[in-house]
Amino acid sequence: MEYSGVNYDHMMTSLSDCGSPYGSEEEMVIKKGPWTEEEDSLLFNYITAHGEGHWNSVARFAGLKRTGKSCRLRWLNYLRPNVRRGNITLQEQLLILDLHCRWGNRWSKIAQYLPGRTDNEIKNYWRTRVVKQAKQLKCDVNSKQFRDALRFVWMPRLIERIQASSQSDSNTNPTFFASPHVQASSISDSAISYNSYDLISGGGSGSCSSTSAENGYGSGLSSGSNQHVESDIQPLEQVGNGFGEADLWTDENIWFLQQQLADH
DNA sequence: AAGGCCTGCAACCGCAGCGTT
DNA sequence: GAACGCTGCGGTTGCAGGCCT
Numbered sequence: 249m250e251y252s253g254v255n256y257d258h259m260m261t262s263l264s265d266c267g268s269p270y271g272s273e274e275e276m277v278i279k280k281g282p283w284t285e286e287e288d289s290l291l292f293n294y295i296t297a298h299g300e301g302h303w304n305s306v307a308r309f310a311g312l313k314r315t316g317k318s319c320r321l322r323w324l325n326y327l328r329p330n331v332r333r334g335n336i337t338l339q340e341q342l343l344i345l346d347l348h349c350r351w352g353n354r355w356s357k358i359a360q361y362l363p364g365r366t367d368n369e370i371k372n373y374w375r376t377r378v379v380k381q382a383k384q385l386k387c388d389v390n391s392k393q394f395r396d397a398l399r400f401v402w403m404p405r406l407i408e409r410i411q412a413s414s415q416s417d418s419n420t421n422p423t424f425f426a427s428p429h430v431q432a433s434s435i436s437d438s439a440i441s442y443n444s445y446d447l448i449s450g451g452g453s454g455s456c457s458s459t460s461a462e463n464g465y466g467s468g469l470s471s472g473s474n475q476h477v478e479s480d481i482q483p484l485e486q487v488g489n490g491f492g493e494a495d496l497w498t499d500e501n502i503w504f505l506q507q508q509l510a511d512h
Numbered sequence: 513a514a515g516g517c518c519t520g521c522a523a524c525c526g527c528a529g530c531g532t533t
Numbered sequence: 534g535a536a537c538g539c540t541g542c543g544g545t546t547g548c549a550g551g552c553c554t
Contacts, residue, residue, distance in 0.1 A: 321523065356542060376520055
């Protein structure tokens, strides 16, 4: 954790300005801006002892001069156990693209299928990477043109790279997709029964999967060392060796995409 | 070295949905 | 059923650090 040491005391707002969860006998002042280590500690200890929920009470009884919403956000996006930080892996990128194709900007729903990732992180990824590339390609991120580019060009390339990486890793990391820590049943939307296998084999229910099957981008992961038994698989649990943000948005790929778009 | 620009991310804001009174 | 409060979601903003000139 890093704290800048900057005094954020100036970022205080009277609770009377924004709907106070506190008593009105005295004007409570809430703090805004980055969280301090001490605040994190207070929040973590309180939730560890009392559990999540009732966020306004958390804010009040933990001794935090924060709104309930702020406490909730800090917990969910940062303090919560199993929150994964750091680079979005290739597999995660692929999954985000696929799920966004199904559901659009339903970030929290998408986040359900990326263990340890928060909706905020996924949203930031989408905006800072994908939207940026759409701009670079001079098309709207929601346009059919760009969606087709993602579906028919980008995702197959991602799969190729994942496949190549998994093959090169198979000696050192033969259990890439198998995680004993989180059960697939933890995924609430059982209608889709989502995992990487579904994604690459076209087994999902969304339009992308069917089209992806047609276009053959499902040729990859189910083969080789990563083949797995369905029920054992946790989607995209990271083992963490070498799938950092090896970004696909290289000049070469952008050029390729532009050619594909020009052909349409 | 310094200033400006760019990027990524943490956090805030507004709104909608839901439950309770 | 209206009013209110709480929670969660998606959009947006602002800051810190890196990069470039």
